[in-house]
Amino acid sequence: MSLRKLPIFLLFISVYFLSFSQEKPNLIFILADDLGYGDLGCFGQEKIVTPRLDQMAAEGMKFTQFYAGSTVCAPSRCVLMTGQDTGHCRIRGNGPEEAQTLQPEDITVAELLKGQGYNTALIGKWGLGELGSTGHPNKKGFDYFYGYLNQRHAHNYYPPFLVRDSTVVPLTNRPDPRWDSMRIERGWEKNGAGFAEPDGRLAYSHDLFVEESLKWVREQSESENPFFLYLPLTIPHANNEGTRGTGNGQEVPDYGIYETESWPEPNKGQAAMITRMDRDIGSLLDLLSELNLDKETLVFFTSDNGHHKEGGNDPEFFDANGPLRGMKRDLTEGGIRVPTIAFWPGKIEAGSVTDHIAGFTDWMATTCDLSGATLPEGTQSISFLPTLLGNPDEQKEHEFLYWEFYERGSKQAVRFGDWKAIRKPMFDGKLELYNLSEDLGEENNLADSNPEKVAQAIQYLEEGHVPNPLWKIKK
Template structure:
């Protein structure tokens, strides 16, 4: 059980600062957060479609996640952390750029010229890997990217990553037994037959997550003598949607252990097995850090890109994957965007700490910059968490958080203090919820609080810039 040392976030201010940020001044550091020492290594682990309630340390009762539970026991567990979006590509764009979906380049899956391609990051989009590379970090991405197709300006190797191994495209990443992956800008053949409906059951040879684990271990060994940034972007537990359409079950995993004998639907056994297998892989990586004597000066962050899915035959209510919250992936209710978020930094973060400080993916870039001693770019939506993590300085807070989502129309959400507003279309009124009294967002109290609605409407007028790839659209009439 976690030792619950609660760190309460400072109440949201209403100052006149920039884009949703309180106007407390923040210094731009010129040296790392640990004076006189080597800047910390950064290991960022992002799961795919893992819900807030899918880990034991967040209340899960059936799925075994001992290594991630231990990570939380050894660090700080956030209860008010948010993904960048409710689907993968825009969420990862917010994570990499420090901008929310009202300002970042990639605001949805697709939109890149074909239904299966993404809008790429442009040359002028600043990625955290570029900043850390300039500061002397070795940088690597292993796993799923989703922010630039082959030959585009958004390739990982063109956005600051020294090394990339994995999937460029999120549709390709559905397949856990691919016939190729990318290494830097070259295709690498994998000993799996090309996936088709006819041979879908015969393609199981090389499991991509196993390759990613081994690549991570090699990278850590090769760069033990210099600061590194490893972005480990696993595809677990995302379903293979194409396989689901062919066979009815798309949770691809070598076997369903340790849940083989559970009286559960097969899809749920497989999903649980995927998560427990990921937990074991993370345990292997963390053990390797310890063997290399890198544990003490490595900041480990674990999170998920959005809420849980209803894909691959899964029913998110079976494991209560959204925790106590309403909604799942593709919703802007809490279940679609509130995610597990754990940080461990030995000897800097008090073990067993739990915080209700409100944070979002766009806070990662300024946090990493501060800890590495890199000047923080201007005009970001993110706020550095360095004061909270180091205990040095005053932690700034967001005036509001903003999301927009473009599938099937145009939707928006805002969190302001304990207030949460959701709009399902540009021509519809805002719903309003008090997350402190009603975390499950069951009671729309907009009519009782016109002053709060007016304040949030004011935020919405300044929260976004226009995007030619992601314009505001009314939902299609059914």
């Protein structure tokens, strides 16, 4: 090669590698429903079998201090989508429709990614806006939607219908006629909640979501655009209405490898749902490998809150919260610290474990870093991309993480460094203080002996809450 041509060659190589380094990865966010911190083998579970998620952790990164946006469904999902914590976001609890609907000014992760050329899909449970509302997925950045729009509908694993974009899609499942009066009284006929009769359980919604997801990802392999798949699964949430009607809300087509266990039926169902979810996530990972998309795709798995005690399930039998205290609807660690795995071959070091303190708010900033989008003002979002890529020295940290919750008398919580404070009721209740580095189970309240930390916690609790007329403490 002549010296005259060398600069041109070097320029070509530089441009090539620059463009390669700036390619936008595909993004898949998988959200389990009510999965506890200790429900996976890679997080200490001994009874429930989860080989594919364990493998995902062994080949990816495990987060040991990752936090859900809230301790129940809707607000946690709102935090994830908007990058705002429950002291700032619109949807701060499970409530009436007017308080459960995203508005045009609530910018979502999907809207930001769509603006960067991503194809976007939501398959599963939404919970942030009904048909015809401003919060419908198609109005919040998703090109394609298939699933449940509201949470009570999502309780029913054999529903009479699902929704595709704005079209109601009838299914072959038949509601149990023995409970007609209950369905009419509770309004289940309208929103699709309830439960199917034993012989009318023909189409299991989770299986439909998996089938639809695999189909959609395969279609994306033929597109020149990157894609974002938000896959909020309903497993292993209980069918609360089914529990009232039959005593067993752990709806699953079969108990699989747990069929012969001498466990109560709801426990078999709980384990079978988690293992079924594990199998299906494995199928999605296998498809990415088959399509040669695995090295171009960040797959992120977590849960919307801690484990539940519904549907007849006994979480103590499975030690579902592991070393943590509390569960869904608590702001102790068992209600908000969730099992989390990131997988990106060639980018994330296999078998890595991080104790970086992060949470649902941070998904938005991370996707902005990955896609080139601009992070909106007013979020509490910090990108954890440096952690994913093995650059902890470049990782910014939160001054504090904040939660508020309006059920069961209301409560607030804040995590700052090793310290965690909980105040209940909100604003004027007694404050509990724990040092999580020494007391992960939050058993020793240190408030009386640490007045400076108490004062700091109160400052953060006051700073974290921005009043919203839709959310007031019930007297």
